[in-house]
Amino acid sequence: MYARRRRLPTKPAAPPWKWALLLSLAALLIGGGWWAVTRPRNPAAQPAATARTVTQDWATLQGFGPRPVGTPPHDAAAEWLTAQFNALGYRVTRQPVTLDRPFDGGGTVQVGQLVVPAAALYGAGGGEQTGRLVRVPAGTSTERMEALGLRAQIALATCTGWAGDDVTWSDLVDRALRAGALGLVLVQDCDTLQVQRVPATPLPIVQLSAADGKRVLARAGQTATVTSSVEFRRVTGHNLIAARVNAAPQIVFGAHLDSVNGSPGANDNASGVLAVLATARRAATLPLAEQAWFVLFDAEEDGLYGSRAFARDPAYPIRETRAMFNLDMVGVAAEPLGLAGNAEVLALARQLRPGVRVFEDDPLPSRETFGRTRELGGSSDHVSFLRWGVRGVFFHRGLDDHYHAPGDRTLDPALVQDTADFAMQLAERVLDAPWTPREPCGITGRDCRN
Known part of the structure; x- marks a missing residue:
């Protein structure tokens, strides 16, 4: 046998462009498959979800109890609401809202040998101060407090006589601090116990029970030490x-x-939450579902943190929003259903309900108010949208006797449903009306006026 001196014929190598084409096709198939698997989808709607009522929703939501941010009942309620929206065929996105919240660590008021427990009012920063207890009568002005010698002393006040007037705890604290008080002791003898937020201050602002307060009131004029953690x-x-x-x-x-x-x-504001859920339920089978977002904001009571974060989020196409409807305190008929906000949308509301109540609301208070006050008629999450030029409308039935109180336990499902129905009708009217987008009001929104 002779050794082979030349190669056997071979198949010509494939040109590089063919390999590139095969690799591109493979990448497209893999990428397409990955996109098909991971792309956002609407959850499957459950027929039973559309049959629920506000009454049924409230029976569940009230079981969670108080819902301050950062507490287990709050988180449990959020989980349940997410499940309700999912059952209606909506995809729920969670936007984090982070903040620092004050928590009462206990305190005391000591007058001579008497020592009674005290609790910090929400918003106060705590501390320890010593001074003479100066009794502050109902409705006392800052000037009158100064005349009483409150400067560098401790104010002593009761609920009786001023809580029912157009005076809030926030007003009282603000007046006392401007009069130079080192702290304030409030005796909780209110007919309706309130838990209003007070202006942020590093001074001790505390409350006493009615029984302990009576003992301290008997010692007005004496030197006291107020300690609050x-x-x-x-x-x-x-x-x-x-x-x-x-x-x-x-x-x-x-x-x-x-x-x-x-x-x-x-x-x-369970009433507003249930009204938003009711609008989402009704919209689920309508074209409105493709033209609306349903948003539950967090940390409103701490200073509109949630709505502010949402309105300034670059991922939120704010210029697409024709109107923002803020549903807050709509389950108790303290007053007939009222609206405040954008004049154009209010005109459309009057066409639907000629007798609808319209009230004034200051959307841009001169200083931070941390929520609603009686003077403003109710500042709430719509303010965060007005700052950016969005036509905000505030749905509200007035301040009831249990506003910001442990007694805020009941609502009327019929009033909630009526609010949701009216909001839906107004939304359709807004979508049908001519609209020209407005330019956003800048980074801070300080100069926006609606």
């Missing part, structure tokens, strides 16, 4: 943004999920 903790809540995957936020239905410390928050 307050811990600020970083907590994270979440805005719940329910929408169909491709829905444009031409209408934003919003309400705040959280409640103040110690209050079950039935009217403020």
Whole structure:
């Protein structure tokens, strides 16, 4: 046998472009498959979800109790609401809302040998101060407090006589601090126990029970030491943004999920939450579902943190929003259903309900108010949208006797449903009306006026 001296014929090598084409096709197939698996989808709608009522929803939501941000009941309520929106075919996105909240660590008021327990009012920073107890009568002005010698002393006040007037705890604290007080002791003899937020201050602002307060009141004019421990903790809540995957936020239905410390928050603001859920339920089978977002904002009671974060989020196409409807305290008929906000939308509301109540609301208070006050008629999450030029409308039935109180335990499902129905009708009217987008009001929104 002779050794082979030349190669056998071979198949010509494939040109590089063919290999590139095969690799490209493989990449497209893999990428397409990955996109098909991971792309956002609307949850499967459950027929039973559309048959639920506000009454049934309230029976579940009230079982969670008070819902301050950063507490287990709040988180449990958020989980349940997410499940309700999912069952209606909406995809829920959670937007983190982080803030520092004060938590009362206990305190005392000591007058001579008498020592009684005290609790910090929400918003106060705590501390220890010693001074003479100066009795502050009902409705006392700052000037009158100064004349009473309050400067560098401790103010002593009761609920009786001023809580029913157009005076809030926030007003009282503000006046006392401007009069030079080193602290304030409030005796909780209110007919309705309130838990209003007071202006942030490093001074001790405390409350006593009616029984302990009576003993301290008997010692007015004596020197007292007020001690209050307050811990600020970083907590994270979440805005719940329910929408169909491709829905444009031409209408934003919003309400705040959280409640103040110690209050079950039935009217403020489970009523608004249930109204938003009711609008989402009704819209689920209508074209409106592709034109609306349903948002439950967090940390409204702490200073509109949730709505502010949402409105300034670059991922939120704010210029697509024709109107934002803020549903807050709509389950108790303290007053007939009223609206405040954008004049153009209010005109459309009057066409639907000629007798609808319209009230004034200052959307841009000159200083931070940390929520609603009687003077403002109710500042709430719509303010965060007005700052950016969005036509905000505030749905509200007035301040009831249990506003920010442990007694805020009941609501009327019929009033909630009526609010949801009216909001839906107004949304359709807004979508049908001519609209020209407005330019956003800048980074801070300080100069926006509606």
